[in-house]
Amino acid sequence: MTVKIMPTSQVRDRILAVLDELNRTDKPIIVTRFSRPAAVLLSIDRYNAMMDLLEDLEDEHDSELGQRIEEGRAAYREGKSVALNGVYIA
Secondary structure: OOOEEEEHHHHHHOHHHHHHHHHHHOOOEEEEEOOEEEEEEOOHHHHHHHHHHHHHHHHHHHHHHHHHHHHHHHHHHOOOOOOOOOOOOO
16 A cells, blocks of 8 residues: 655645545555654544454454453362462563
């Protein structure tokens, strides 16, 4: 995917055209300030798709983590757990 890079001055001067381009191409635009990346502009559709994906990934992670915690609790109740005395995590 190609990404367009624009300085803040150009974005400011052409904001309506920039918004039209975002919606037409659905490609992100990196906005620079003093020649350094400062922000990323996305179409609302791209933003919503990214947020939906992130939420799905978080739900999946939370579900897996919750299952592992419950498995650990069940093992503890059954006396199958292992003491972590002397175990150090760096």
